[in-house]
Amino acid sequence: MAEVTKYQHIFFDLDHTLWDFxxxxxxxxxxxxxxxxxxxxxxxxxxxxxxxxxxxxxxxxxxxxxxxxxxxxxxxxxxxxxxxxxxxxxxxxxxxxxxxxxxxxxxQTALIPDTIEVLEYLVPKYELHILTNGFSQVQDIKLTQSGLKPYFRQVITSESIGVNKPHAPIFQESFRRTGASCDNSVMIGDNLEADIIGARNCGMDQVYFNPEGTLHEEDVTFEIRQLKELLTFL
Missing domain, CATH: 1.10.150.240 (Putative phosphatase; domain 2)
Structure with missing residues (x-):
C-alpha cells in the first residue's frame, strides 16, 4: 500500500487500541x-x-x-x-x-502487540495524540505506567471536554487544542461507532483496528487487523 503523505496529526484511541484493556x-x-x-x-x-x-x-x-x-x-x-x-x-x-x-x-502495563515499534516509527513523522472516552486521571496513570506518555503531544479525554466520542464536539475541540484539522488528521481506533463513525462524520479519515475481523458494512478509510500494518501506509 502506498504511503499517505497528507497527514500531520494522528489521533489514537487508547483502550483496546494501544493499551491492552x-x-x-x-x-x-x-x-x-x-x-x-x-x-x-x-x-x-x-x-x-x-x-x-x-x-x-x-x-x-x-x-x-x-x-x-x-x-x-x-x-x-x-x-x-x-x-x-x-x-x-x-x-x-x-x-x-x-x-x-x-x-x-x-x-497494569500490557500493550497491544507491536505498539512500541509502531509508535517509534510514527513519532518522528507525525504529531501523535490520544483521544479517549476514558476518565482523565485513570488514562493518565495508564499512559505513565505503560511508558506510552512520552510519545504523545496531547492527551484529550471526553471527561475534560464534557462530550464523548462519537459526538462531533469532541473531535472539533480536539482540532482546536492541537492545531489539527479534519483534512490533515487520521483517527485510529477499535470502536466502530465511537472512533470510526464519529471521525467519519466529522470529515476525518479513519483507521479501523479490527483484530478479530468483525464483519461490518461501514465505509472506512483503512482497516487493519494488526497495528504493524500501519507501517505500510503511514
Missing amino acids: HTNSNLALAELFVKYELAERLGTTIEVFRETYIRINDEMWDKYRNGKVDKKTLRSERFKQALLAFNHDDSSLGVTLDTEYLEISPR
Whole structure:
C-alpha cells in the first residue's frame, strides 16, 4: 500500500487500541476476586464472574458514551449490578470493588502487540495524540505506567471536554487544542461507532483496528487487523 503523505496529526484511541484493556482488566479482576473471597460469597468461578462483569460494564459504557448515564452512575452501578447477578445485594462491596479496580487496573502495563515499534516509527513523522472516552486521571496513570506518555503531544479525554466520542464536539475541540484539522488528521481506533463513525462524520479519515475481523458494512478509510500494518501506509 502506498504511503499517505497528507497527514500531520494522528489521533489514537487508547483502550483496546494501544493499551491492552482485556489483559490488564482481567488481572485486576482476578486479584479482587481472590482478595474479597468472591468464589465463596457468590458461589461462582472467576471466569463466570469476569464474563458477567464485562457484559455489564460494556452495557454501562455504551450508555455513558450516549449520554444516558454519567460517570458517577457508571462507577456506582457496574460492580453492584455484577454482584446482583449472583443474588448478592451489597452496594458497599460494589463501591469498594470499583474503587480498588480503578487503583489496580490502570497500573497494569500490557500493550497491544507491536505498539512500541509502531509508535517509534510514527513519532518522528507525525504529531501523535490520544483521544479517549476514558476518565482523565485513570488514562493518565495508564499512559505513565505503560511508558506510552512520552510519545504523545496531547492527551484529550471526553471527561475534560464534557462530550464523548462519537459526538462531533469532541473531535472539533480536539482540532482546536492541537492545531489539527479534519483534512490533515487520521483517527485510529477499535470502536466502530465511537472512533470510526464519529471521525467519519466529522470529515476525518479513519483507521479501523479490527483484530478479530468483525464483519461490518461501514465505509472506512483503512482497516487493519494488526497495528504493524500501519507501517505500510503511514
